[in-house]
Each structure stands twice: as C-alpha cells, then as structure tokens.
Amino acid sequence: MAWQYSDKTKQIFMDAVQGKPGTHLGEIENPDGEGQHGSIVCGDAIKFTFRVERNEDPLKDVIVEAKYLTFGCTSAIAASEALCTLIEGRGLTPIEALKITNQDIVDFLEGLPQQKVHCSVMGAEALEGAVVDWAQKRGVDLAAQGVRLTGAGADEDEGRVVCKCYGITEPYLRRKVKELNLRTIEDIVSALKAGGMCGACRYAPGGLQDILNETWGAGEPAPTTVAAAPVAEGEMSPFQLYRKIEQVIDETVRPVLQSDGGDIELVDIKGWKVYCSLKGACASCMGAARTLQLIVERSLKDQVDERIQVVPI
Numbered sequence: 001m002a003w004q005y006s007d008k009t010k011q012i013f014m015d016a017v018q019g020k021p022g023t024h025l026g027e028i029e030n031p032d033g034e035g036q037h038g039s040i041v042c043g044d045a046i047k048f049t050f051r052v053e054r055n056e057d058p059l060k061d062v063i064v065e066a067k068y069l070t071f072g073c074t075s076a077i078a079a080s081e082a083l084c085t086l087i088e089g090r091g092l093t094p095i096e097a098l099k100i101t102n103q104d105i106v107d108f109l110e111g112l113p114q115q116k117v118h119c120s121v122m123g124a125e126a127l128e129g130a131v132v133d134w135a136q137k138r139g140v141d142l143a144a145q146g147v148r149l150t151g152a153g154a155d156e157d158e159g160r161v162v163c164k165c166y167g168i169t170e171p172y173l174r175r176k177v178k179e180l181n182l183r184t185i186e187d188i189v190s191a192l193k194a195g196g197m198c199g200a201c202r203y204a205p206g207g208l209q210d211i212l213n214e215t216w217g218a219g220e221p222a223p224t225t226v227a228a229a230p231v232a233e234g235e236m237s238p239f240q241l242y243r244k245i246e247q248v249i250d251e252t253v254r255p256v257l258q259s260d261g262g263d264i265e266l267v268d269i270k271g272w273k274v275y276c277s278l279k280g281a282c283a284s285c286m287g288a289a290r291t292l293q294l295i296v297e298r299s300l301k302d303q304v305d306e307r308i309q310v311v312p313i
C-alpha cells in the first residue's frame with residue numbers, strides 16, 4: 001500500500017536518514033531518561049532517550065537533548081524527529097514534556113495518513129516511558145506531582161487481553177478509545193494497531209466493536225463472518241508498478257541525492273526486486289549502501305509497496 005505524506009513529513013524523513021545537522025537519529029549514552037514502545041516483531045518500535053541539565057531540585061531539571069532509534073517506516077522516523085524537535089530547546093522539564101500529545105506530533109508533521117497515526121502514539125508513549133525512567137533515577141514521585149500516566153504501561157491498564165496479537169488489554173483500549181476519539185475499528189487499528197493482524201478480536205464478544213458500542217453507543221453490526229486482516233488493494237500491473245517506482249524515484253529520491261551531488265539510475269525491476277545504481281558523488285560514498293537502504297528502499301516501500309527490495313548494482 002502506498003501512503004500520501006505531507007511534504008514536511010517527507011523532508012523530515014529525508015533529513016533524518018541523511019543525518020543532517022539538527023536531526024536526532026541516535027541514542028544518548030547514559031541518558032537521564034529512556035523509554036521504549038512498540039515491537040520489532042510487528043515492524044514498528046521506538047527507543048527514545050533524553051538528557052537533562054540537572055538542578056538541585058529535580059523538578060527543575062530541563063531537557064536539553066533528545067534522540068531516538070526506530071525500526072519503522074517513514075512516518076515512524078518523521079514522528080520521532082517531530083517529538084525530539086518539540087521537546088528540545090524549549091526549556092521543558094520532563095513533567096512539562098508529558099503535555100506533548102500524539103496530536104501535537106501529527107500537527108507538527110502537517111498531518112499523517114490515518115493508517116499511520118499509530119506512529120505518533122508510539123512516540124508519545126515512548127516519551128512517557130522515558131519520563132518514568134527519569135523520575136525513578138531522580139527520586140521523583142510522579143503521582144505526588146499529580147502526573148497520571150496514560151501509556152500502555154500504566155498500572156490501570158492491567159486486565160483482560162482483548163487483542164492477543166498485540167497484547168492489548170481492555171482497560172487500555174477503553175481509555176484510548178475515549179482519549180483519541182476513536183470511532184471505528186479502522187480508527188483503532190490506525191492508532192493502536194489492535195485488530196490489525198489476524199482480525200479475530202474485531203467482532204469477537206468483548207472485542208473491539210463491543211468496546212466501541214459501549215463507549216459511543218451501538219454502531220455497525222457484526223458481519224456474518226469474522227473479519228480478517230485489512231483487504232489488500234488491487235495489484236498493479238507490471239507497467240503501473242514501473243511507472244509508480246519511476247515517479248517516486250524522480251519526485252522523492254532523486255532531488256535529495258542531487259542536492260548532495262549524486263544521482264540514481266533505475267536499471268531493472270524483476271518481481272519486487274528493484275535494481276538501482278547510484279551515480280555521481282553517491283557512487284563513491286562510503287554510505288552508499290545505507291543510502292540505498294534508508295532512502296530509496298524505504299521511500300519505495302512506503303509510497304509503492306512494502307514488498308519492494310532495492311538491490312544495488
């Protein structure tokens with residue numbers, strides 16, 4: 001499936017994978033706060049770290065640096081960048097940083113495809129984990145400061161597991177459905193991933209649709225058969241695939257490479273394998289393989305099809 005990202009999201013992604021100054025891909029050594037969210041198994045995960053300028057009173061610690069590592073798509077990288085940018089350089093204490101919501105991240109990116117909103121939720125939850133870590137290290141009682149944790153690790157979320165594929169519990173679902181104003185199963189899949197794999201939890205008794213009905217009133221009736229994973233879009237013909245790949249390379253990838261004195265040639269396409277050759281400065285660049293992997297393949301996976309593999313020649 002191809003996604004339509006805002007120009008700002010695409011630019012932030014490109015800057016991040018090229019390691020341009022001011023971007024935040026990486027990890028802080030001995031961080032003051034460290035949080036993780038997501039699962040490498042399901043394809044999206046973020047590790048978020050920050051460093052504070054310490055004050056005698058830990059409540060006055062100020063975040064001065066933030067970094068992230070993520071295993072995910074364009075939106076996961078862009079959302080993580082947005083989170084770090086929103087936090088850094090604003091003189092925020094860790095507790096103040098908790099006010100940053102996933103909607104702030106989406107707004108910063110000038111929108112995210114509905115199916116990618118979970119990337120912003122992931123960032124906000126990794127931030128919360130990092131603040132909890134900071135509080136433990138600095139001896140701060142967050143509850144005594146009136147902080148109510150809202151992430152997946154909050155104590156109040158222990159309970160019956162509704163979505164077994166993602167290990168998501170009923171209390172967490174009920175809370176997030178309200179907080180994020182999730183009205184349909186598709187909204188839940190997009191924001192939380194629950195229901196997005198085998199689909200068995202969607203219309204099962206006590207499942208996603210029942211939780212939606214109990215929260216917002218009766219909604220769509222259960223289908224006669226259990227819903228499976230989202231229906232795939234129609235396959236492109238080989239010609240359409242070629243044209244789409246060519247378009248993404250021309251409009252998204254080539255301008256970035258050319259800005260660094262490089263270029264790319266699309267040599268061949270066999271099945272989902274896309275054979276490319278880097279030109280100019282990129283051809284002799286030590287980071288060429290990384291460039292292909294991060295920029296070209298990721299862009300093609302996101303904007304054309306997840307099955308694409310880029311083969312450098």
Ligand code: FES
Nearest residue numbers: 163164165197201
């Ligand atoms: S149980 Fe929820 S997607 Fe499989």
